[in-house]
Amino acid sequence: MSRNLTLLTDYYQLNMMYSYYMNNKMDQEVVFDLFFRKTPCKSGYAIAAGLEQAIEYIQELSFTDEDIEYLKQSSQYNQGFLDQLRSFSFTGEIYAVPEGSVVFPQEPLVRVKAKVFEAQLIETALLNIINHQTLIATKASRIVEAAEQDTVMEFGLRRAQGPDAGLYGSRAAFIGGVHATSNVLAGREFQIPIRGTHSHSFVQSYPTETEAFEAFARTFLTNCILLVDTYDTLASGVPNAIRVFRKMKEELGEAFVNYGIRLDSGDLAYLSKAARTLLDEAGFPEAIIVASSDLDEYLIRDLKGQGAKINSWGVGTNLITSRDCPALGGVYKLVAEEEQGVLKPKIKVSENPEKITTPDFKKVVRFYDRKQHKALVDLIMLEHEEIPTEEFVAFDPVNTWKKKKIKNYSTKELLLPIFIEGKLVYESPSLKEIQEYAKQEKHTFSAEILRLTNPHTYHVDLSPALWELKNTLLAEARHSEFEE
Amino acid sequence: MSRNLTLLTDYYQLNMMYSYYMNNKMDQEVVFDLFFRKTPCKSGYAIAAGLEQAIEYIQELSFTDEDIEYLKQSSQYNQGFLDQLRSFSFTGEIYAVPEGSVVFPQEPLVRVKAKVFEAQLIETALLNIINHQTLIATKASRIVEAAEQDTVMEFGLRRAQGPDAGLYGSRAAFIGGVHATSNVLAGREFQIPIRGTHSHSFVQSYPTETEAFEAFARTFLTNCILLVDTYDTLASGVPNAIRVFRKMKEELGEAFVNYGIRLDSGDLAYLSKAARTLLDEAGFPEAIIVASSDLDEYLIRDLKGQGAKINSWGVGTNLITSRDCPALGGVYKLVAEEEQGVLKPKIKVSENPEKITTPDFKKVVRFYDRKQHKALVDLIMLEHEEIPTEEFVAFDPVNTWKKKKIKNYSTKELLLPIFIEGKLVYESPSLKEIQEYAKQEKHTFSAEILRLTNPHTYHVDLSPALWELKNTLLAEARHSEFEE
Structure with a gap:
């Protein structure tokens, strides 16, 4: 039932793409994280879903003649831009957590590294698909x-x-x-x-x-x-x-x-x-x-x-409809951008601390108790960081005095390669396998996390390097924004 | 973007169709009303929407070879039934309120008169489409x-x-x-x-x-x-x-x-x-x-x-998502059935008075004040009844002592013919026209009905003949149900 949903996007994506095109910025490499800030229904966790449809969407991306004609008539776009759309395809890199994964607020479910022209177009549909299915799976x-x-x-x-x-x-x-x-x-x-x-x-x-x-x-x-x-x-x-x-x-x-x-x-x-x-x-x-x-x-x-x-x-x-919470508020935020050939971390500040983004090209690592195989903590790390092998101290990124020494663990990286240079490198499991995977994933969490009401909050921490980067950028942003 | 959504139905519809087929009841003529019992968001009214997509759905109805093959493998159905599905098309009659109409609880938005084999199949998709769009339009x-x-x-x-x-x-x-x-x-x-x-x-x-x-x-x-x-x-x-x-x-x-x-x-x-x-x-x-x-x-x-x-x-x-009320609870209820070549009214009783259906083949008439062209009352009537031309007494179907003499009015029938003998006889207006129609419709209601919170309840009454029929059938049903 795959359909061409290329126009299933917000008009502002196309307008930004046009401006990037007009200002010779369309090929600039960027990194966007797709994540949510709150679990639906005050749940202690969420179940990631929708990746298979997101993959189909990416693969079908292509502006038809009818699409181009429509845009020509309903916008200010010039012919050069419309020609760019006509030859559009996704050539970037996407990592994502497999469907059925147990996931938590702030963790990237999808990480897109691509030309801004491409990364921007796909924001809306990715959010639509992942928000909906993750909500209902949860x-x-x-x-x-x-x-x-x-x-x-x-x-x-x-x-x-x-x-x-x-x-x-x-x-x-x-x-x-x-x-x-x-x-x-x-x-x-x-x-x-x-x-x-x-x-x-x-x-x-x-x-x-x-x-x-x-x-x-x-x-x-x-x-x-x-x-x-x-x-x-x-x-x-x-x-x-x-x-x-x-x-x-x-x-x-x-x-x-x-x-x-x-x-x-x-x-x-x-x-x-x-x-x-x-x-x-x-x-x-x-x-x-x-x-x-x-x-x-x-x-x-x-x-x-x-x-x-x-x-x-x-x-x-x-x-x-997930009646008591009919939307998952997933967002898609710029976290890094190429400047002179190098990816530079980006942060979005906000008066609301919850809305400050975690910058840079990152990975998510889950640490399991080696004996009981129960999840202990998730650590968001810089992509190039090495995963600690022996022991480390996890600390709450807001209340940093909350610390916990972690040892005797095994680890798993949550984000897997899905598209590399525009090529699909991932094979979706069968739906039955995904269901089974979700069941296994839930088994690795304690009953306190899975409780329907007032669940225990599972810890999603930042590595020390990432925590420091975030705070440095935040300080710089607050300092510089009045200086223009 | 029309798609074949023939299998977009509940499995029980197919199972009932199979049973009707096996018991030689598939061609029995029935009438179903599609209506809702409560407006969404405690609104004083709702705006009907979705008819155009419902029409497309009906027109595209057809079981593909793939559909038949799937049903063969996943059900107990015999070949005769599968052959019936293979040659399926909608041959019945559908009346509906035009999109953009202001509508109220208990009023049929869609009235289907068809062979039970056909009327049953389309229940789920009609509800899905009309429930969704009416909710969001409202x-x-x-x-x-x-x-x-x-x-x-x-x-x-x-x-x-x-x-x-x-x-x-x-x-x-x-x-x-x-x-x-x-x-x-x-x-x-x-x-x-x-x-x-x-x-x-x-x-x-x-x-x-x-x-x-x-x-x-x-x-x-x-x-x-x-x-x-x-x-x-x-x-x-x-x-x-x-x-x-x-x-x-x-x-x-x-x-x-x-x-x-x-x-x-x-x-x-x-x-x-x-x-x-x-x-x-x-x-x-x-x-x-x-x-x-x-x-x-x-x-x-x-x-x-x-x-x-x-x-x-x-x-x-x-x-x-209509976040505070993400579903309209539209239902599709049997109101009449052919017996020995004659349509007989049917009622569904319930311990919950709100859930008792209004029987028989019906029409809905809106009465307008002739001077101000404001809606006075809606009357659900038997299809064959004549619309009173001079004056009449409207009464609340539950609190029958609440009466109101209605005179100096003009009238409008809400249900229009859409399909007759399976043929489309209705041309959907443009979306812009529908929007304009909804705006005009709202102008015929007083501000009290349109108020966001605690709106005045608009009167939807039954004609005396219909009221009497309903009460007679209700008494019979309560009397007979223990007699089998």
Whole structure:
């Protein structure tokens, strides 16, 4: 389903490119970091996602005749610039964290080193893709954590913000650990298992609930999940479902498997317990109970805490839109720029300390406890720095008195090469592999980091050299800005 | 950019279709209403949007060989059913409210009368498209109301939930009254005016702020909006911008037009007033001030209340995701079904009175005061009912003692024919016309309905015949459901 999204950019990118072109700056080498400042939903972590679509986007980059014609008519651009666009392709370098990685604020998820002409164009789409999928993967991960060992299904397509939000949201949700989706297109595109039963209208379209249930059961024989709340869940739906299960069991015997009921309204704790009792008493302890109705991680946690007898959770709107935090605020900031053939670090100052950028061409290193293989700290370092091999003192970049000696560790670099000189050098894993990787990644973090509410803050520190560079540049910037 | 989205549906639709096929019910005629129960953002109204994309979707409906192959491998479907899919096309009837219409809870926005096999398949995508665009058009309308006569620009692409959310969100925002977008693709696809200046990185990439400003100004000569908060807005940014404006004015004279500054951080009330003073004192009263920084309708209203000197508002995340209410909960409910060749009304009961559907094949009529041409009430009626021509008593369908005599009115039917026997009979207006229509529509409602907070509730009543039918069916349903 790859599409040419070359014009999926902010107009100011093109305007800056034009100005760079007019001022002979278009080939200047720059480095941009894509990172976020806050995790979504006050989560202790985020799950990186969207790289595969970002790669496709970069590969498809090319201005069509129609694009050029449109720009000619709607802008002041001259022919020389339009010719540059016509021959545009990405020739730079991109490093990124693999999808499924557990990531934290301030860490570059994508690092672009390219001619400013190219680095600027791709900002908006990269942010759009990575922000969206990272957001939904993170939300999904939280929901899956709350559901513990239960099955979680993504059911949100009808409430997603357009077709792509449904399609790529489903992909991201799968990375975050969801087991299946209702979205058939996502199933075809990404080999995500698809699930679906029937709606209230199906029940309504038969003279009686029992007739509807029986028609549905006879169609599928197995995988028969009956929606029991069209009329009255406990007085009508569950008894009628049991009646049909009995019939099917009589006819099919052991071949009648994977059946159960779905609750879609009412109090799910009360109804699921009552339904469980009815099903068990009728001799159907293996009948599963699916629930769907405005679920999110908090409600699932609470329902489980109240002993709800639910085996499988269908989560819609709150997952596919990440309703309580529907945007990840990823940004793309200039951190270095070529001057006389050398990359010079750049900093963006701000009255708001959180918004001051971390300068220069950098890498991110994760340190693991060698015995338990739990993550200890992430260190953002200058790219050319050597990773300490024996021990070092990590310190909080703001409250520098907070120190911790780190030893007996193994390390991993988070950023991997994706494009080198414009050539793709990375092969995306399968989506199933990415999901598994995210699961493994989460295992390397303690429960305190993964907690749904008020999680412990994982430490992302700067190397001493980087910390010093940042503070030096900051002092220089504050000193020089009034001097022009 | 039309795409084949035939598989953009919930798996349960296909499963129900399969069951209908297996039980010889696939050709049964049904009527579904698409409507919402609550306006988004506690708004007093919503702006309908998305019909054009819904039409494209219906027209492109067709299962490809790849789709069929995928379904064959991932489902229990038999060959006969797959052959039915292979020859699928929409042959039914669709009525809908035109885009830009002001609409209210419980009113059908789309009414589908078709074979159940067809009506079921299209549910999910119709909801996805209409929910999304109606949500964003409504949010945009609220923001535009708050901004009064000022320009509002949609700047949210980087935070949108995927490419489509950016593209169609921009379209919907334009319908809601936004004047321009930063999204170049939306500009090309929908002829929305595009706007954009430069980012902080552009300023950083020059040795001094003044050099950056000058380079930018010389590139564009006019339409020169300078971002003044890279270092220090009032101490550096605005004075440097003034320096450059002076130079340009000296060189270009009267030809130097459409210039100004953009504020993107800090307190926008304080900074805009201070900047206005500096600009005015320097002899640039016509310089415009653009603001962008986490804006929404409430902040814009408050800033204007505090006398902020802002001419143009760039609204990003809060608009493109409708952050405080990121989903419109539109639903698609069975309201009638053919039995022995006659359409019979259907009702869906629920413990929750809000969730009880309004049965049967219906139309929606808006009554206007003939003198002021203000909307008085909307009446949902049975399709075959005659619209009262002289006077009638409207009554609240829940609190029936709330009555109002309506006379001296003109009327309008909200639902228009879109597809008849599968043929498109409607021509979508241009997006500009739709935007204008929404504006006219809003003029027919009083300020009390349009108010941002605690708006007056507009009356959507049922005709006496429909009210009686609903209550009769409800009583029957409650009586019969325990009788199986």
